[in-house]
Amino acid sequence: xxxxxxxxxVVSAIGYDRDGKDxxxxxxxxxxxxxxxxxxxxxxxxxxxFTDPNSPIYNIRTYVAWNHIAVTDHIxxxxxxxxxxxxxxxxxxxxxxxNTIRVFLDHCPEDCLKICDINxxxxxxxxxxxxxxxxxxxxxxxxxxxxxxVTGLLGYRMAGEEAxxxxxxxxxxxxxxxxxxGTDGSWVLWKDGRSFQGTPKVKVKSAVGxxxxxxxxxxxxxxxxxxxxxxxxxxxxxxxxxxxRDGAMPEVPExxxx
Numbered sequence: 001x002x003x004x005x006x007x008x009x010v011v012s013a014i015g016y017d018r019d020g021k022d023x024x025x026x027x028x029x030x031x032x033x034x035x036x037x038x039x040x041x042x043x044x045x046x047x048x049x050f051t052d053p054n055s056p057i058y059n060i061r062t063y064v065a066w067n068h069i070a071v072t073d074h075i076x077x078x079x080x081x082x083x084x085x086x087x088x089x090x091x092x093x094x095x096x097x098x099n100t101i102r103v104f105l106d107h108c109p110e111d112c113l114k115i116c117d118i119n120x121x122x123x124x125x126x127x128x129x130x131x132x133x134x135x136x137x138x139x140x141x142x143x144x145x146x147x148x149x150v151t152g153l154l155g156y157r158m159a160g161e162e163a164x165x166x167x168x169x170x171x172x173x174x175x176x177x178x179x180x181x182g183t184d185g186s187w188v189l190w191k192d193g194r195s196f197q198g199t200p201k202v203k204v205k206s207a208v209g210x211x212x213x214x215x216x217x218x219x220x221x222x223x224x225x226x227x228x229x230x231x232x233x234x235x236x237x238x239x240x241x242x243x244x245r246d247g248a249m250p251e252v253p254e255x256x257x258x
Contacts, residue, residue: 001220002032003251008032009034009078010027010032010033010035011078011104012066013036013037013038014039015038015039015040015043017042020043030249032249035074037065037069037070037072039069039070041063041067041068042064044065044066045061046060047059048208055207058121060122062093062124066091068097069100069101071099075103079103079106079108081109082109083112083223084115084223085113086115086212086215087104087114087116088116088119089116089124089125089130090119092129092133113138113219114139115138115141115215117141117142117211118133118140119146120149127153130153130154131154134168134171134172135172137174138176139177139219141177141215142178142180143180143181143182143211144182147165151167154171162187162194165177169191175190176189178214178215182199185198186236188229199236199240200237202241204243204244205243205246206245206246206248207243209242209247210240210242213239217235217237217238218231218235219231238256
C-alpha cells in the first residue's frame with residue numbers, strides 16, 4: 001500500500017522483548033508506519049518449513065502478543081481516518097483481538113473499503129468467525145483450498161468455483177471476490193464481470209508475503225483510480241515479483257507500480 005503512494009499502517013501488538021524491538025526496527029527500516037501496542041505477552045513467532053518454496057508450512061505459536069490487541073482511543077481514531085482496511089481470520093483467534101478488530105471495523109467511515117483475507121491456518125478459525133467476517137467485508141480474498149473449506153463449512157454444495165464464489169457474494173452482499181490459484185493464476189469476480197490473470201513465470205525463492213503483496217497492490221491500485229482489471233494485472237505482477245526475492249517486503253520496481 002505504501003509503495004503505491006498511500007499511508008499504510010500496521011496495527012497489532014508486540015511484547016516487551018527482543019523480537020518486538022526487532023519488528024519495530026524492521027518496519028522503520030522500510031519506512032513503514034505502525035501502531036503496535038506493548039503487552040505483557042511474548043511477541044508472536046512462527047516456525048516455517050520451506051521444503052516446498054511454493055507452499056510453505058507454518059506452525060503458529062499462540063497465547064502471544066497478537067492475541068491481545070486491546071481497544072484504545074488511538075485505535076478508534078486510526079479507524080475513523082481509514083480509507084481501506086485488510087483484516088483476517090487468524091488474528092481473530094484470540095477473544096481480545098477479535099473484539100478489537102470488530103470495533104475497528106465499526107469505527108471506519110461508511111465508504112471505507114473492507115477487505116477480508118481468509119487465512120485458515122491449523123485450527124485457528126471457527127464458522128462463526130468466518131460468517132461474521134464475511135458480513136463485515138466488501139471484498140473477500142481466498143485461495144482455492146480455502147474456498148473449498150469455507151463453502152463446505154457453510155454447507156454450500158454447488159459445483160464449480162465461480163458458482164461457489166457467486167453464492168458467497170450473494171449471501172453476504174460482497175462487492176468482489178479474489179480467488180488465487182497459485183501457478184494457475186487468479187480470478188477477480190464482481191457483480192457484472194470477472195477478470196482472470198495468469199501467474200507470471202518466475203524463479204521462486206520464497207512465496208512468503210506474496211498473497212499480502214497481491215492484496216496491497218490490488219487495493220492500492222483501486223484507491224488510485226485504476227479499473228478492477230488494471231488493479232488485478234498489477235497485483236499479479238507484484239505478487240510474482242515478491243516470490244523472486246527473499247523476505248516478504250522487497251522494494252517493488254517502478255515499472256510494476258505504474
